[in-house]
Amino acid sequence: MNRMDRSLLELREMDTLAAGDSPVHRLHALAKLLTTVAYIIVTVSFGKYQLDGLLIMVLWPALLFSLSGIPVGTCFRKLRFVLPLVMAVGLFNPFFDRAPLLTVGGLTVSGGVVSMITLMLKGLFCLAASFLLMATTSIDDLCAALRRLHLPSILVTLLLLTYRYVGVMTEELSVMTDAYHLRAPGQRGIRFAAWGSFLGQLLLRSMDRAEELYGSMQLRGFSGNFAYAEDRRFTGRDALWLILWTAAFVLCRLYNIPGLLGRLLTGGIR
């Protein structure tokens, strides 16, 4: 198995995860999509020093992980390339913002450090939420949900085809690397001189295949509507899920619940 095969398997693993069954999987794609959007908006809207308020937002992904049975490890393994990028965003804050903000056990913490951690957590939470959406909803159901929101069918089809195209391209890449190495034993990687033709071939081949795949979708009646995807009705359960969670997110944003709890506790002790 070469490296392409492995990344292909990972891509396919998302399909497999999404095809699973759990209370979360069974929710309507639209409810999940909108809840995720609400979650992301609320999470991002926390102020840069509101670290204590933000902390409670970890509960939602945590709950989803346990409800859906998706392993947390899988999430981090898949996000390992994106995660560092997101984390790097706040990395310089401690250097610019040195004003002391609070003291923890006699240690003075500057505003920069707090805002750095806040940013990192925001990124982490939002990525985990998006991952959970993709891992519990098939791409076709998701597209169907986007169509229900009246997004233009051309955009949604483009999204679907891009998703499939990445798969096709990785598959071709894997086949071609294998074919190359079978006739170039002992070589590590692909010889520089062969890169041009190799990449050209890859592009042509995956374009041809993508075109034929799209043709084959059209031959079976695909017209940008996802009739085959979502057959579930948007039930009261879905509505409840969407409304209650959105409300919970907004409450968490308006009231600093960890802070309130803390004050309650320390107040009680005093």
Place this chain on the structure above:
Amino acid sequence: MIRLENVSVYYTKDAPVLRNVSFTVEKGEAVGLIGANGAGKTTLMRALLGLLPHEGLITVDGTEVTPKTLPEIRRKMGFVLQNSDNQMFMPTVYEDMIFGPMNYGASREEADARVDAVLARLDLADLKHRHNHKLSGGEKRMAAIATVLAMEPEVLLMDEPTSALDPRNRRLIIRTIRELPETKLITSHDLDMIWDTCDRVIVLGRGSVAADGPAQEILQDRALLEANRLELPLRLAGPDGA
């Protein structure tokens, strides 16, 4: 049902791959389309389905194949691709099979019933929930045929349906093709299969129709077949092709 009049197809401007091809396929007929590698069989089928632009006239059930009429035309036709990898795009066999019927307005129950019927007919029930990318070459081919049959098309276009199949599955497909009452156009290098499934054969030689007639007549005409870089069916040729 299918009519071609002076149809030419170009990939590049200078040389047509199909030149002035004309023939008619009547409703319910089973026609074999044979020809050497590169003769233009796949090209012809793709043009029929409007996947390639053509010159000349193609009609299906009286409707001309133009960009406007494509949805209507394609609704009637089921196409089994030469390469099954390009035929299946959903994660599982089941999802691939309901894709077509549901796009054409079948309810999920109807689609489910059709899936089960087709799978039973092809003895594929255990493939139903398998992942497409984990199928063997032949399993994929059987699944691809199943997705097309589930659409219940009026016309079946099959591009080498039995390549990649083991002898038993080949038999099964031959039997299924014979049982289906629909109009059929089948290409294959497996001339014995054509012998068993088709009443009529069209020989394509270098992009034009070289012969058109009753299957048994053409498939026994050694001179004609050899002139078009083909050979007698194995059952007539014997083990050494003599």
